Amino acid sequence: MRVGILGSGRLGAPLGRLLAVAGHDVFFSDTDPARAAAAAAEAGGQARDGSPIEAVRFGEVVVMAVWWEAFPSVAEEVGEALRGKIVIDPSNPITDRDGTATSVAVPDGLTSAQYQQHVLGPDVRLVRTFNTKYPNELLELGTAGQRGGTRADMPCWGDDDEAKKAVMPLIDAAGFTAIDGGGLSEAL
Numbered sequence: 001m002r003v004g005i006l007g008s009g010r011l012g013a014p015l016g017r018l019l020a021v022a023g024h025d026v027f028f029s030d031t032d033p034a035r036a037a038a039a040a041a042e043a044g045g046q047a048r049d050g051s052p053i054e055a056v057r058f059g060e061v062v063v064m065a066v067w068w069e070a071f072p073s074v075a076e077e078v079g080e081a082l083r084g085k086i087v088i089d090p091s092n093p094i095t096d097r098d099g100t101a102t103s104v105a106v107p108d109g110l111t112s113a114q115y116q117q118h119v120l121g122p123d124v125r126l127v128r129t130f131n132t133k134y135p136n137e138l139l140e141l142g143t144a145g146q147r148g149g150t151r152a153d154m155p156c157w158g159d160d161d162e163a164k165k166a167v168m169p170l171i172d173a174a175g176f177t178a179i180d181g182g183g184l185s186e187a188l
Helices: 012-021 033-043 052-058 068-082 112-120 135-146 161-173
Strands: 002-006 025-029 048-050 061-064 086-089 094-097 100-103 125-129 153-158 177-182
Touching: 002 012, 002 052, 012 025, 012 033, 012 061, 012 135, 012 161, 025 033, 025 052, 033 048, 048 052, 052 068, 061 068, 061 161, 068 094, 068 112, 086 112, 086 161, 112 125, 125 161, 153 161, 161 177
Parallel strands: 002 025, 002 061, 025 048, 061 086, 086 125, 153 177
Antiparallel strands: 094 100, 125 153
């Protein structure tokens, strides 16, 4: 599968690496092109790098591996290219304030995933997953699972059942056991 990754930092780089090792075509992008190039080089395989809009156009599935608060600006930047796409949201409502991870209040009594669906718009097929492990754990646990070790559970949530079905094999390929957690209203 072709996977476009927006954000090649702490989460996007290891997730892309796991997917590339599993044989998927991965396209890294980042606001810092050098970081996207480094992630692609480290991932090997069919990995490549370029701009965020190129990553969105490339991907059958797009991973929004950006800070939770960055979703609105990223959605504005890539805009219409996301229409109809399956988008993986691995974000949590956390931001960096002066070097300290700080929780962000989710507006309107929504779950974080419901709010991100609102930000991205109704034409985006959002699936929430890869958000229940710390980035360093993601690579370690995924690699162990890919090599035949114990597989950690990785829940996914979404209101579009077909989108969830398309994402579950990616979860498995990344070395985890995919668990259907229900709709976005139930997402962690």
